[in-house]
Each structure stands twice: as C-alpha cells, then as structure tokens.
Amino acid sequence: MHTAAGESPGGPRYGDHVDLRGGRFYGPVSLGTPPPQPPPGPDVLSALPAAPVGFTGRETELAALLRGLRPPDGSAAPGPARPWAVTGLGGIGKTALVLRAAHTARDAGWFSGGVLFLDLAGYDDAAVSPASAVASLLYALGVGDAHLPSKEVNQHALYLSRLATLADEGRRVLLLLDNVREAGQLPPLLPGSGAHRVVFTSRESQPSLPVRELALGPLSPRDSTALVTEALEGDDRLEREADSVGELTALCEHLPLALQIAAALLRRHRSRGRVASLVEELRSGHRLAGTLHSPGVDQYGRPLALAPVFEASMSRLPDGRARALCLLARIACADYDTDTAAEVTGLPAAETLDVLDDLACAHLVTRDEPGDEGRERWRLHGLVRSYACARDAADPGTAAAAHTARARVRRYLARRAEECDRHMPFPVHDPSPDAVRRREAALAWFDAEHANLVAAVLWPEDDEPEARVRLALSLAGYLRWRRFFEDWIAVGRTARPLARRLGDERAEAAVCNELGAALSRGGPSHEAIEPLTRAAHLFRRVGDPTGEGMAWNNLGLAQRRSGDPGAALATHTRARGRFRDLGDRWNEGRAQHNMGLALSAVGRDAEAAEAFVLAGELHRGHDRIYHGDSLSSLGWALYLGGRTAEAVTALQEALRIRREYDNWYATGLTGSNLALALEVAGRSAEAAEARAEADVACARAGTRAIVYGHHH
Known part of the structure; x- marks a missing residue:
C-alpha cells in the first residue's frame, strides 16, 4: 500500500483515522482490530483409524497402491498427482486395503505432514456434502470454530491454503476419502499441490475422473x-x-x-x-x-x-438397471456374453451393453476380457445373485418376467447351438480355410457357452421340451469331442423323457443313441445297452437305416466295454453289413474298426490287425482323423502280437495325424503307446521323447498317459 499524504512515519495506530484517498492497494487490507489468525497446525496430523485386524491376501494390490504413495525421488519434480480409486463390490475389502496401505506408508515416514481420513458416507441415508467435508478436514488441519470462515468459499480457500503451506514446507499429506458415492463429492477436496496424495474408495467406478483405478475382486x-x-x-x-x-x-x-x-x-x-x-x-x-x-x-x-450393503448399491442404479440385474440373477447361467444378456433383458444389444456397463461400474457384474471367441463376458458374484434373486421374490410380475426371459435364452441358445453344430464336422470333410475357420469359431463358442448350454437343458422348469431336446442333440457332438462325459450323460438323461413326451420317435431315437454312446464311454457301460437297443428299434420304425446302423455300432461298443466282446463282434459285423449295403464307406470303416477292437479284446490280435488295416483303407483319403484312429489301433494290435517294428511305424504315422487336430486325449494316448513300443524296440531316447510329449498332451486333455483305452 502506498502511504497516504499526512501519514506519520510510524504508520497508523489501530483506531486512528487514516485518509486513504488516492491510495492504491495490492491484496487484502484490514483496518481496525485484526481478525484472529488460525493457530499453527500440529506438527504431524494423524486422523487414521486403527489398522485392520486379520488382513490377508491382496499382496499385488497392496504393492501397487504403495508404489503410488511412495515419495518421488529427488530428481522428479512433483507434478499433478492422480488420485487412486480403490473400487469394488460392497464388502470386498476396499477400506481394509486402503488402511493397511496408509499405516504402512505412515510408519515408513512417507507423509511427514500427516494422514487425514474422512468417511463420506456415500451409501448411507445422508451422505457427507463437499462443504461439510471441507469443514471436517479443516478441523483436522487445526482450524477450530473460532477460526473457521463463515462462508463456504472461504473455507475452501483456507483448506487449499493450509495444504499448500504444508507442501511448501516439504510436508506431504495423505488424504483418505472412504465411501465416495459420486464424482461430485471429490473435486472440492483435492489438494492443489501435487506433493500430496489422495486415495478414495467407492463401490462404483468413477469414469469421469482422471484417476488410477484399482478394482478389487474376491479373495483367493x-x-x-x-x-x-x-x-x-x-x-x-x-x-x-x-x-x-x-x-x-x-x-x-x-x-x-x-x-x-x-x-x-x-x-x-x-x-x-x-x-x-x-x-x-x-x-x-x-x-x-x-x-x-x-x-x-x-x-x-x-x-x-x-x-x-447390496441394497444400498442396487438402490443407486439408474432406471431399469435393478430390474435387469434381477433378471440376470434369475437365469442360472455361469456367465453371459452380451447377446445372451440381451435375450435376458429383452432389449437390443446396444441398449443391453449400456445396462451392463452401468452394472459393471457399480461392480454388481464383472466384465471379463474377450476370450478366444472375441466376445466380452459378464459374471455376477454369487452372493449378489443370491440377493438379487430374493429381492423381489414375492412379486408375481418379476417371476413372470424371469420365466419369459428364461424361455428366450433357451430358444436362443438352441438356435446358436444348431448353427454351430453344423460347422463341427471334422476339417477332413471340408478342408477349405473358410470351413476350418467356421469350425474353430463354432468350437470357441461351444467352449465359452459350455456350462450355460448344459444348464439350459437341465433347468428344472417343465416346459419347452422341444427346445431342450433340440439343444441336447446339438450339444452332443461337442460334448463327445471334448470328452465331457458326465455332462453328455446328464443332458441325455434329461432329454430322453422330454423327447418321449413330445411323441417324436425320431428325436427319441437320436437322444437314446447319444445317451447310450455317452454311457458306454463315461458311465456304467451296461446301462448303455437298453437305450441303444431302444434307439435301434425306433430308427427301424421311422425308416432310418443309417441311424439304426449307428445305434448298432454304439451298442457293440457298450457290449465290449460291459465284458461281452463276442456279442460286440456280432453287433459290429451286423452294422458293417448295413452300411456296406447303403454304400456308406465312412460308417462302414467305423464299424470295421470296432470289429478290430472286439477281436483284440478276445486276444485275436492278428485278425484285429487285419480289421484295422481294412478300416484304414476305407478311411484313407476320405477321413484323415478316422484313418489316424485305425493306424493307432493297428499299431497297438501289432505291438501285442510281437511285431514291434511294424507297430512303431504305424504309431508314428498315427501320431503325425493326431498332431494336426486339437484332440489332445487321442494324441496323448497314441504317444504313450508309441513310447512303450519304442522302449521294447530298444530305442530308449526316442521313447523318452514320446513319453514326454504324451504327458503334455494328456495333461491338456485332463487325463493321464496310459495304454490306449479302447484295448482294455
């Protein structure tokens, strides 16, 4: 302030009259009694609750958070510091993680200015307003009632000023804000200096804010x-x-x-x-x-x-989102791709994606990264599902909507499974690149939806038998290829009475055939005989000789595995005759191969080898996968007959074919048999290599390297 005319050299005394006309002022001026000044703050602030007792896990997340809180080295100028957002479902342990990190950082001396903690109560009935939060933080900073400005804008200015002063003094402060409900609660509380650090917790992601988000999932x-x-x-x-x-x-x-x-x-x-x-x-x-x-x-x-906790999160959802969550919860799928979720909600895919994004931001569903099929998938935490199912359990409207949604999902899955099943035949039937890509895409879809497809057949509601039978039949080829025998049996047992109820004998025959095939491979083999006999009878009644021959072929497998190889040989011979009459070389080759298995089971190894050679000729140039099967079986029969060198040659060629496809079970077992033959031939180093490869393949298939199972 420039001195006014007539002012005494000693300056004015408080209470004196001063002529300020013509004066120029820079900054605030106070005349009269000076306002009380806030007392100096405490040397080290500490408003930190106790460390969580029994904290376990979260090593990766804790390390990441501590890296963000660690002081910069001396060469780094403090720039704007992004707040850390620790987000996740209510009860997931956000506050415990933040407090554990804060205690570790404080004990390490990283925040000489202290630590401030404030619960913003975002999910209580009355959340803390930004103005109330600023006032509370000022109290923590040592500004009591007598020194608190009356206007909110001045309180905010004083808050920033106190933090700036601490930063200028080189005293970093850690600010912890618990239970942030919405983005608007945060900006007034953020320090102006990049020297300080801010961590907040929220049950919702805050995508509008430039934060580092650390999303928590369940514990291991x-x-x-x-x-x-x-x-x-x-x-x-x-x-x-x-x-x-x-x-x-x-x-x-x-x-x-x-x-x-x-x-x-x-x-x-x-x-x-x-x-x-x-x-x-x-x-x-x-x-x-x-x-x-x-x-x-x-x-x-x-x-x-x-x-x-869950109700507080659901009550915050935008219109329609809570209903969508309840519908998703009532459809017993392990997870959902966006198209399946759209069938649940009854909304177009684009709108459903908006709904799912909102639910993911609230951490009520979890978004998985796209898998091999290139589609995002969405999951509900089991306890969220339980709560959402029970939330409107007494509402008949919700129950009716869920019933309709379940029917939509089942019909959708049945349509998609039929489409994908059409592309499942082995590449040998159509080796063009487009056909191979379609098959790979179909397998990827089946792999992703496997649990949901099985569940949709097994859902206990006694309705939609046609869709459930269609789905069961479309799913059978995939379950056979991946060797999911338990699921194959469960699906067949569920679909059989449904097909009978429909009065569709062709469908019942197909279901009985698949059920019998599943039981002969993965269940009590003797239980397969009745449904396969029924399948052959029904196929004959509906005039389907190919289906009848396939049922006989499967019946022979069940008879052999049940301990009656003689009956099996007769049944396979009958099936081979039927296919030969029809000019069906592919199925004739399969029956011929199975005759060899029955001959091997009764110790007629030389005749078994001849049968496998004939089967291989039927499949050569026609079906490379079954040609590989025949070579593998031939190699084992030759091994049992003491023709070791010939066995090694056949098994090596079979293994080359196996490697071309993703049937790890067959690759592993053929490699195991090759290792045995090589060992007997005195080729130990090659045997060890074959055994190591077989172990890897069998591990990928979820089995173990043993002698090829069809021969025992």
Whole structure:
C-alpha cells in the first residue's frame, strides 16, 4: 500500500483515522482490530483409524497402491498427482486395503505432514456434502470454530491454503476419502499441490475422473481360509474340520465381509459345535445373502450384514438397471456374453451393453476380457445373485418376467447351438480355410457357452421340451469331442423323457443313441445297452437305416466295454453289413474298426490287425482323423502280437495325424503307446521323447498317459 499524504512515519495506530484517498492497494487490507489468525497446525496430523485386524491376501494390490504413495525421488519434480480409486463390490475389502496401505506408508515416514481420513458416507441415508467435508478436514488441519470462515468459499480457500503451506514446507499429506458415492463429492477436496496424495474408495467406478483405478475382486480360496483362521485364532474346530472350512469360504464366495460374518457366527455359536453345521445352514437357506448376518458390529462400527450393503448399491442404479440385474440373477447361467444378456433383458444389444456397463461400474457384474471367441463376458458374484434373486421374490410380475426371459435364452441358445453344430464336422470333410475357420469359431463358442448350454437343458422348469431336446442333440457332438462325459450323460438323461413326451420317435431315437454312446464311454457301460437297443428299434420304425446302423455300432461298443466282446463282434459285423449295403464307406470303416477292437479284446490280435488295416483303407483319403484312429489301433494290435517294428511305424504315422487336430486325449494316448513300443524296440531316447510329449498332451486333455483305452 502506498502511504497516504499526512501519514506519520510510524504508520497508523489501530483506531486512528487514516485518509486513504488516492491510495492504491495490492491484496487484502484490514483496518481496525485484526481478525484472529488460525493457530499453527500440529506438527504431524494423524486422523487414521486403527489398522485392520486379520488382513490377508491382496499382496499385488497392496504393492501397487504403495508404489503410488511412495515419495518421488529427488530428481522428479512433483507434478499433478492422480488420485487412486480403490473400487469394488460392497464388502470386498476396499477400506481394509486402503488402511493397511496408509499405516504402512505412515510408519515408513512417507507423509511427514500427516494422514487425514474422512468417511463420506456415500451409501448411507445422508451422505457427507463437499462443504461439510471441507469443514471436517479443516478441523483436522487445526482450524477450530473460532477460526473457521463463515462462508463456504472461504473455507475452501483456507483448506487449499493450509495444504499448500504444508507442501511448501516439504510436508506431504495423505488424504483418505472412504465411501465416495459420486464424482461430485471429490473435486472440492483435492489438494492443489501435487506433493500430496489422495486415495478414495467407492463401490462404483468413477469414469469421469482422471484417476488410477484399482478394482478389487474376491479373495483367493487360500486367502479366504487364512482370513477365517485369523479371525478364529485358537479355535480347534478349524483344524478338525478343514474340509468344512473350505466349503464355508466357497459358500461365502470369498467375499471378505461374508467371511467376517461367518467367523462372527462361529464365535457366537461356538457351543453348537461343528463348522459343518453352519455350512449346512447356509447351504439350505434360500436367501444366502440374507442369512449372512450377525448381531454386533465390526472393528470400524459397521453392521455385520450383507443385505443392506447390496441394497444400498442396487438402490443407486439408474432406471431399469435393478430390474435387469434381477433378471440376470434369475437365469442360472455361469456367465453371459452380451447377446445372451440381451435375450435376458429383452432389449437390443446396444441398449443391453449400456445396462451392463452401468452394472459393471457399480461392480454388481464383472466384465471379463474377450476370450478366444472375441466376445466380452459378464459374471455376477454369487452372493449378489443370491440377493438379487430374493429381492423381489414375492412379486408375481418379476417371476413372470424371469420365466419369459428364461424361455428366450433357451430358444436362443438352441438356435446358436444348431448353427454351430453344423460347422463341427471334422476339417477332413471340408478342408477349405473358410470351413476350418467356421469350425474353430463354432468350437470357441461351444467352449465359452459350455456350462450355460448344459444348464439350459437341465433347468428344472417343465416346459419347452422341444427346445431342450433340440439343444441336447446339438450339444452332443461337442460334448463327445471334448470328452465331457458326465455332462453328455446328464443332458441325455434329461432329454430322453422330454423327447418321449413330445411323441417324436425320431428325436427319441437320436437322444437314446447319444445317451447310450455317452454311457458306454463315461458311465456304467451296461446301462448303455437298453437305450441303444431302444434307439435301434425306433430308427427301424421311422425308416432310418443309417441311424439304426449307428445305434448298432454304439451298442457293440457298450457290449465290449460291459465284458461281452463276442456279442460286440456280432453287433459290429451286423452294422458293417448295413452300411456296406447303403454304400456308406465312412460308417462302414467305423464299424470295421470296432470289429478290430472286439477281436483284440478276445486276444485275436492278428485278425484285429487285419480289421484295422481294412478300416484304414476305407478311411484313407476320405477321413484323415478316422484313418489316424485305425493306424493307432493297428499299431497297438501289432505291438501285442510281437511285431514291434511294424507297430512303431504305424504309431508314428498315427501320431503325425493326431498332431494336426486339437484332440489332445487321442494324441496323448497314441504317444504313450508309441513310447512303450519304442522302449521294447530298444530305442530308449526316442521313447523318452514320446513319453514326454504324451504327458503334455494328456495333461491338456485332463487325463493321464496310459495304454490306449479302447484295448482294455
């Protein structure tokens, strides 16, 4: 301020009259009694709750967060620091992770200015407003009532000023903001200096803000068990009932809050005895998310109950999103691609994608990266599914909508499975690049939808028998190729009475044939004989000689595997005659091959080898995969007959063919047989190489390297 005329050299005294006419001012001026100045802040601020007790897992996430909080080295100028957002489903352990990181950082001396923690209560009935948050943080910074400006804008300016002063003094501050509900809560609270660090938690992603997001998923099974063990330290039930503890953590879907509630229930009901009792109680409950509650509060005063946490998240959803979530929950799919989800919601795919994006931002569904088929997939956490299913259980409108959605999904899956099944024949039937690509795409779709396709046949609703039978038949070829025998049997057993109810004898014959084939390969073989005999009878009645011959061929396999190779040889001979009369060389070759298997089973190895040679001739140049089958079986028959050198030659050629396709089971077992033959031939080094390759292939197929199974 320039001195006004007539001013005494000593300057004005407070209360004196000063003539300021003509003066020029730079910055604020105060005359009269000066306002009270805020007292100096504490040397080190500390508003950090206690570290979480029993924190387990999260090593990767904790390391990432600590890297973000670590002070920069001396060569790096502090630039704008992006806040860290720790997001995830309610109860996933966001606050525990943030507090663990904060205590570690504080103890390491990274924040000499202190640590501030504020719960913004975003999911309570009354969230903390930005203005109230600023006032609370000012109190933490040492600004009490007497020094707090009355206007919010001045409070905000003072807040930024105090943080700037600390930054100028080289004193970094860590600001933790818990339970942020929406992006608008954050900007007024962010420091103006890049020296400080901000971490906030939210049940929702905040895509409008430039933040580093750390999204949390469920714990691993090992870490879930560790959490329960830590919470029940010294409880001898854990060691006695290790299996039940594993079942308990699985029922809790590895959600930390659910695990804490389960531990509290075990502490509360210690007198009731076994962990298995709680497991049974939770498993038998129709509302698992509602069952998981315990009196009292946790370490931070929060209720031990899941349902209110999930309800708070669902009540925040935009219009229609909660309904979509409830429908998705009621359709018992393991996961969904966007097209399947569109069938559930009844919306166009583009609108469904918007819905799924909103649900993913709320962490009520999880978006998986596109797999081999190039499509995104979406999953519900099991406890979210449980809660969403129970939320409107008494509403008849919701039940009716779910029933309609389930029918849409089943019909859609049946259509797609039929389309993909048409492209499943082996490439030898059409080796063109386009056909191979179509087959690979069909296999990728079946692989991605495998669990959902099986479930859609097995859903217990007694309706839509036609769609369920169509789906079962379209799925059979894939299940056979991938050797999913249990699923193949379950699908066949479900579809058989449905086909009979339809009165469609051709469909019933096809289902019986597939069921028998599945039982002969993966179930009690003797149980396959009845449905295969029924299939042959029905195919004859509907005038389908090819189907009848295929049923006989499968029946012969079941007879051999049931311990009656003589009957099997007769049945395969009959099937071969039928196919020969029809001029069907492909199926004739299959029957010829199976005759060789029956001959080998009764020790007639020389005749078996001749049968396999004939089968190979029928398939040579016509079906390379079955030609490989015949060579593999021929090699084993020659090995059993002591013709080792010839056996090695046949098995090596068979293995070359096996490698061309993704049938790892056949590749592994043929390689195993080759290793045995090479060992007998004295070619140990080659045998070791063949055995190592066989072990890898069998591991990929989920089996073990043993002698080729058809011969035993």
